[in-house]
Amino acid sequence: MSNPDEGRSRAAVIGDGIEWVSRWSFRWVGIALGAVLVGLIVKFAWSIILPVALALIITSVLAPLAGFFERRLRFPTALSAGAALLTAIGAIVGTAFALAPSIGGQTSDIASDTLKGIERVQKWVQESDIVSKAQIDTALQAIQDRLASSSGDIANGVLVATGAVTSAVITLIVSLILTFLFLKDGRKFIPWASGIAGDRVGRHLTEVLSRAWATLGGFIRTQALVSFIDAVFIGIGLVLVGVPLAIPLAVLTFFGGFIPIVGAFVVGAVAVLVALVSVGWNGALIVLLVILAVQQLEGNVLSPWLQSKSMNLHAAVVLLSVALGSTLFGIIGAFLAVPVVAVTAVVLRYLNEQASVAVGSPSSPDQRIEISTGEGAALEVDDDTTAETTDETAGETAGAPARSKPGLFSRLRKS
Structure with missing residues (x-):
């Protein structure tokens, strides 16, 4: 077999290599810039992305329960979504109420033990030689001075914390509303996206x-x-x-x-x-x-x-x-x-x-890739890269060969 580079100069071969590296470097730089752009979009749209992400996670947990209400109890879609969401909220609230008596019954003992524990710590500090009383007084005075000098920062911190709590409550409410909507209408999203694509x-x-x-x-x-x-x-x-x-x-x-x-x-x-x-x-x-x-x-x-x-x-x-x-x-x-x-x-x-x-080279000889079409049909691709779909072969005559389908990248190029 002849060498394709035979007869070419060394400079030409090195130049081709540099050109190849340059092309791929430019492509990777483009990918990196795209990732940075996605990060900026996420940063500025975080107030929208966060409740959507949380709602999707909650929906993934409650979807089986909503499906149970709809299939077994014959609830309408909206009622099934609402029942699943209310059941989850009720379970959390019910757990809190169930634990409340045991917590309340031992609160007085915990408070008494806390006071005894504080007295024990004070006594241990006074009797030990690790920390002297003068050092404790100096530390307390330093804390007081620090608090006095940082009153403005503390006030700002309280305002920031209050704003964070308010934002968290709003995010939670929006997430719950989105969860209900996703449970009710989420099944329509994939067919809609598939139709748009x-x-x-x-x-x-x-x-x-x-x-x-x-x-x-x-x-x-x-x-x-x-x-x-x-x-x-x-x-x-x-x-x-x-x-x-x-x-x-x-x-x-x-x-x-x-x-x-x-x-x-x-x-x-x-x-x-x-x-x-x-x-x-x-x-x-x-x-x-x-x-x-x-x-x-x-x-x-x-x-x-x-x-x-x-x-x-x-x-x-x-x-x-x-x-x-x-x-x-x-x-x-x-x-x-x-x-x-x-x-x-x-x-x-x-x-x-x-x-x-x-x-035409699956990762393993026996690999079969099944692609759900969302309409009850499936596209199966075996090691010979032969694609068959039940919808497409339904109208063909018996014994007719299935049509071979190109891969995703070739389809995108054609489109």
Whole structure:
């Protein structure tokens, strides 16, 4: 076989290589600029994107319940959506009311233990040689001076906190309204988007959106399982140590598990404080060790492993996505990072499948790619890249060969 570069000068070969690198570098720069533009759009439209994202997550949890009301109880669509949403709100409120008597019955004991704990700490500080009374007085005076000099900053901080609480309440209300609308009319979105995209792209869009929706539901179920396991282990530890309010704290741990970083920290701090004022330093230390062990198990083993299984993501990808999301958007970013990366991975996998079909080399010899058309038909592509659709073959004569379909990229080029 002859060498195509034979007879060419060395400068020409190097120039071709530089030209190839330049073209691809320019393309990657364009992709990077596009990513920056998307980031700016997300930043300025965050007040709209956040409630929509939260509503989609809540909808993925309540959709099976709404479907149960509609199929089994024959409720109308709007009534099924409203019943599912009200059932969820009622379950949360009912849980709070169920735990209220146990919390109220032990409040006086906790308050008494808290006062005793404070007196114990004061006595220990006074009797020990670690901190002298003069040092305590100096520290208190420094705190007072700091508070006096920072009164303006504190007032601004209170205003900012008040604004954040107001924004959170508005976001929650908007998210609940959107959840009702998504439960009622969400099933119409994929057919509508497929119709807008046209016949060539609509089938692919339908399949990608269906896979993304299934992946999102898997994330929520996995996160609920992880939070439940945390609540069980921490609750067992609290019961064994003899900490009061063990069950309410375990329930709080379950809900706190849905808020990355801060949720676990706040719930753990509350449990340790309750243990400190109720059973003393030894019990508080044991509770702290139990919480740290469970959180390390969750953060480094359980959550990455389960999420990587349910969403087909590597554990390292899950950890890095949470770190990046928390850096860019804080707590909400950490919570939304994993589902966003999972949906992105769904799109990339589908594009890879279609690219393999287009070049006639699926990733495995036995690979078959099934594309849902959203109308009861399915497009199956085997290792010979032969495509068949039940809708298209319905009108063909018996024994007629199926028509071969080009891949996604060739379709986009033709369109």
